[in-house]
Amino acid sequence: xxxxxxxxxxxxxxxxxxxxFHAHPELGFEETRTSxxxxxxxxxxxxxxxxxxxxGTGVVGIIQGNGGGNRRVGLRADxxxxxxxxxxxxxxxxxNPGRMHACGHDGHTTMLLxxxxxxxxxxDFDGTVVxxxxxxxxxxxxxxxxxxxxxxxxxxxxEIYGMHNDPNAEPGIVTVTPGPGMAGACxxxxxxKGTGSHAAMPHQSKDPIVIGTALVQQLxxxxxxxxxxxxxxxxxxxxxxxxxxxNVVPGSATxxxxxxxxxxxxxxxxxxxxxxxxxxxxxAYGVEIEVDIRNVFDVLMNDPDLSEAxxxxxxEVVGDGARxxxxxxxxxxxxxxxxxxxxxxxxxxxHAGSVPLHNPAFVLDDAIxxxxxxxxxxxxxxxxxxxxxx
Numbered sequence: 001x002x003x004x005x006x007x008x009x010x011x012x013x014x015x016x017x018x019x020x021f022h023a024h025p026e027l028g029f030e031e032t033r034t035s036x037x038x039x040x041x042x043x044x045x046x047x048x049x050x051x052x053x054x055x056g057t058g059v060v061g062i063i064q065g066n067g068g069g070n071r072r073v074g075l076r077a078d079x080x081x082x083x084x085x086x087x088x089x090x091x092x093x094x095x096n097p098g099r100m101h102a103c104g105h106d107g108h109t110t111m112l113l114x115x116x117x118x119x120x121x122x123x124d125f126d127g128t129v130v131x132x133x134x135x136x137x138x139x140x141x142x143x144x145x146x147x148x149x150x151x152x153x154x155x156x157x158x159e160i161y162g163m164h165n166d167p168n169a170e171p172g173i174v175t176v177t178p179g180p181g182m183a184g185a186c187x188x189x190x191x192x193k194g195t196g197s198h199a200a201m202p203h204q205s206k207d208p209i210v211i212g213t214a215l216v217q218q219l220x221x222x223x224x225x226x227x228x229x230x231x232x233x234x235x236x237x238x239x240x241x242x243x244x245x246x247n248v249v250p251g252s253a254t255x256x257x258x259x260x261x262x263x264x265x266x267x268x269x270x271x272x273x274x275x276x277x278x279x280x281x282x283x284a285y286g287v288e289i290e291v292d293i294r295n296v297f298d299v300l301m302n303d304p305d306l307s308e309a310x311x312x313x314x315x316e317v318v319g320d321g322a323r324x325x326x327x328x329x330x331x332x333x334x335x336x337x338x339x340x341x342x343x344x345x346x347x348x349x350x351h352a353g354s355v356p357l358h359n360p361a362f363v364l365d366d367a368i369x370x371x372x373x374x375x376x377x378x379x380x381x382x383x384x385x386x387x388x389x390x
Contacts, residue, residue, distance in 0.1 A: 001172050001317065001318055001319065001321075001371070002316065002317055002318075002319070002374075003317060003370045003371055003374045004118060004317070004370075004373075004374040004377055004378070006118055006121065006122070007114055007115075007117075007118050007370045007373045007374050007377065008370050010114070010117065011369060011370045014110050014111075014113070014114045014366075014369040014370065014373065015366040015369060017037075017041070017110050017113060018106050018107055018109075018110040018364070018366060018369060019092040019366070020037075020092075021034060021037075021101065021106035021109060021110065022090075022092050022093075022094065022101045022106045022364075023092045023093065023094060023095050024094075024095060024096060025081030025082075025094050025096055025099040025100055025101045025106070026079075026080065026081055026096070026099065027080055027081060027082075027083060027099060027136075027138075028080040028135055028136025028137070028138055028139075028140035028142060029056045029057055029080075029135050029136045029140060029142070029145075030057070030080075031057045031079045031080055031135050031136075032057060034057075034079045034109065035052065035057045035058070035059050035079065035133065035135070038059045038079070038109065038113065038133050039052050039059050041113050041116075041117075042059070042061040042113075042116055042131070045113075045116055045117040045120045045121070046120045046121070047061040047062065047063055047116055047120050047131070048061075048062050048063055048064050048120075049061065049062035050062075051154075051155075054146055054149055054151060054154075055134070055135060055142060055145035055146030055147075055148070055149045055151065056135050056136070056142070056145055056149075057079070057135040057136075058132070058133060058134055058135050058142070058145075058146045058149075058151075059131075059133040060130065060131065060132055060133070060151070060154075060155050061116060061130075061131035061133075062128060062129070062130060062131070062155065063116065063119050063120050063123070063128070063129040063131070064123070064128055065123050065124070065125035065126050065127050065128065065129070065384060065386070066123045066124065066125070066126075066386065067125065067126025067127065067384075067386050067387060068126065069125075069126030069127035069128075069384060070127065070128075071126075071127040071128070071158050071383075071384055072127060072128040072129075072130055072155075072156055072157050072158050073127065073128070073129055073130070073157065073158065073159055073160070073161070073379070073380050073383050073384055074129075074130040074131075074132055074155075074157035074159070074160035074161070074338075074342060074344070075112055075115060075129060075130070075131055075132065075160070075161055075162075075376050075379075075380070076112075076132040076133075076134055076160060076161070076162040076335060076338060077105075077108040077109045077111065077112035077132070077133055077134065077162070077163075078105045078108055078109070078133075078134045078135075078137035078142070078335075079105055079108075079109050079133055079134065079135055079137075080105055080135055080136050080137055080138055080140075080142065081094075081099050081100055081101045081102070081103075081105065081106075081138075082099070082100055082101070082102045082103060082138055082358060083098055083099060084098070084099070084100040084102045084358070084360050085097065085098055085100065085360060086100040086102070086360055087360035087361050088100075088355075088360070088361050088362065088363050089361075090363055100360065100362075101364075102357065102358050102359060102360065102362045103138070103357050103358060103362075104164070104165040104357065104362075104364045105137065106364070107165050107364045107366075107368060107369060107372070108163065108164065108165070108372070109133060110369055110373075111163070111368070111369055111372030111373045111376060112131060112133065112373070112376060113373075114369060114370065114372075114373030114376075115131075115372075115373045115374075115376035115377045115380075116131050118373065118377050119377055119380060124381060124386050125380055125381050125384040125385065125386055126384050126385065126386055126387065127384035128384075129380050129384075130155045130157050130160075132146070132151070132155075132160075132338075134146060137333070137334050137335075139187070139296050139297075141296070141334065142334060143334040143335060143336075143337040143338050144334070144337050147337060147338065147341060151338075152341050152342060157342045157344075158342070159303075159306055159342060159343050159344045159383065160338055160339070160342045160343075160344035161306075161310060161344050161345055161346070161347075161376070161379050162333075162335040162338075162344070162346045162347075163346065163347045163348070163349055163372055163375065163376070164333065164346070164347075164348050164349070165348075165349055165351055165357075165364060165368055165372075166348040166349060166350045166351065167350075167351060167352075167353040167354070167355065167356060167357065167362070167365075168350075168356070169348065169349075169350025169351075170321075170350050171350055171351050171352050171365070171367065171368070171371075172318045172319075172321040172350065172371075173318070173321045173322075173323075173349075173350035174311070174314040174317075174318050174321060174322045174323075174347050174348070174349050174350070174375060175322075175323055175324070175325040175327070175347060175348050175350075176302055176307040176310050176311055176324055176325065176345050176346070176347045176348075177302060177307070177324070177325045177326065177327060177328060177329075178302050178303075178304040178307040178308070178324060178345075179301060179302060179304060180262050180299050180300070180301055180302075180328060181300050181301070181302045181328060181329065181346060182297075182299070182300035182328070182329045182330075182331060182332055182333050182336065182346070183232075183234070183260035183261055183262055183297075183299060183300075183328070183329065183330045183331065183332050184260070184261050184262070184267065184295070184297050184298050184299040184300075184332060184336070185258055185259065185260050185261075185295075185296050185297040185332040186258065186259045186261075186267060186270075186271065186293050186294060186295050186296060187256070187257070187258050187293075187294055187296050188256065188257055188258070188259065188274060188291065188292065188293045188294075189254065189255075189256050189291075189292045190212075190215070190254065190255040190256070190274075190278060190289060190290065190291050190292075191252060191253070191254050191255075191289065191290040192208040192211050192212045192215070192252060192253045192254075192255070192287060192289050193208070193251070193252050193287055193288040193289070193290065194206040194207055194208035194211060194250075194251055194252060194253070194285075194287045195251060195287075196248060196249050196250050196251035197248075197249045198247065198248065198249070199246065199247040199248055199249055200247070202249050205249040206285060206286060206287050207249050208242055208250060208251065208252050208253035208287070209242050209243065209249070209250065209253055211253070211281055211285050211287060211289075212240060212242065212253040212255055213240075214281060215255065215277065215278065215281050215289075216237050216240065216255065218277045218281070219235060219237060219257075219274065219277060220235070222235050222270050222273045222274065222277075223235050226269060226270070226273050227266060227269070227270070228266075231261075231262065231263050231265075231266045232261070232262055232328070232330065233259065233260065233261050233262075233266050233267075233270060234258075234259070234260040234261075234330050235257065235258075235259050235260075235270065236257050236258055236259075237255060237256070237257040238256055238257045238258065239254070239255065239256045239257070240253065240254075240255050241253065241254045241255075242254070258296075259271075259274075259293075260330045260331075260332060261299070262299055262328060267295075271293050274291060274293060275291050275293075278291045296332070296334075297332035297333065297334050297336055297337075298336040298337060298340060299336060300332070300333050300335060300336035300339060300346060301336065301339055301340070302339070302344075302345040302346055303339075303343040303344060303345055306343055306344055306345045307324060307345045308324065309345075309379070309382065309383060310345040310347055310379055311323060311324055311347075312382065313375065313378040313379040313381075313382045313383075314347060314375045314378070314379075316378050316382075317371060317374045317375050317378055318371065318375075321350075329348075331357075333346065347375070349368055349371060349372050349375065350368075351364065351365035351367065351368040351371075352365040352367065353365050
């Protein structure tokens with residue numbers, strides 16, 4: 001592995017920054033401390049322009065290369081944490097109850113800061129780097145908010161790159177899936193409006209629990225009986241809430257969940273089937289069932305040519321560990337919204353650890369920090385080469 005020596009030299013500082021972020025996690029659009037530190041660090045590193053408050057708590061930095069090129073490359077990292085109570089046991093664990101960096105966004109932010117420091121010190125490229133520190137990736141639409149706030153009008157990019165840590169891969173492995181790399185996602189909220197009663201006289205009710213459990217079972221048929229087996233889809237019911245007492249049949253039940261997909265016709269079919277199943281059960285049981293289905297993430301589409309360019313740049317850091325992959329992730333990522341506006345690619349960087357993402361015991365391996373920072377830096381230097389065309 002050939003981590004850039006200048007970045008390796010301040011790896012300990014990156015670890016300290018990351019662990020500080022980890023100890024002070026903030027949820028989406030609440031990242032005031034995090035974004036403040038990001039802006040402070042960028043100014044200290046000599047970044048030419050630092051813009052705060054983009055899309056709420058987003059930060060954008062601009063670095064001009066030593067050459068006079070006019071091409072612009074964007075690098076993006078996310079900053080928000082998750083509403084999870086940490087159980088990792090690390091000495092720098094979250095000090096904010098019910099909040100945790102269980103997805104490694106503290107690491108992503110730190111890796112981009114590491115690249116920013118290196119690029120601001122060396123400037124060995126022709127053109128401009130746009131550093132994008134995004135809020136609220138975890139289902140709250142941070143990318144869309146930044147775009148709506150004029151991100152790419154104010155700070156245009158010719159191409160853009162992002163990355164995510166991957167505890168499921170070995171250290172030194174960097175992968176990019178050309179084309180559809182990560183699933184789109186819709187969230188759904190269903191409310192069964194039944195009739196409550198005394199639990200000793202359930203015949204006087206229209207029991208929303210009975211109706212809701214039947215609906216949960218029926219929803220599974222959308223995948224098993226309505227979706228072509230060659231088109232992946234995941235439908236998961238994730239909450240079911242009803243009732244508040246042992247002796248009361250409640251009057252309503254709420255059901256929520258998510259659908260992950262790679263094809264527009266599949267999510268259109270799934271949305272229709274969810275509504276049809278709800279309407280059918282409402283008629284069968286004589287109740288009202290309300291349904292809200294909303295798109296939260298688009299399918300992440302990696303540009304094939306830029307995917308190859310990203311892997312070529314990463315190979316200068318991890319050698320043969322950089323590779324194109326056919327594996328599609330059913331997880332979702334709102335960097336997809338940026339890729340709909342600007343062509344680019346998104347890579348996954350492996351690191352040590354056996355606990356999956358979004359788990360209360362997840363621990364990010366700090367050895368990944370100079371690796372990710374070096375990959376970010378190399379994609380800039382290869383796409384904006386000093387004194388030559390790409």
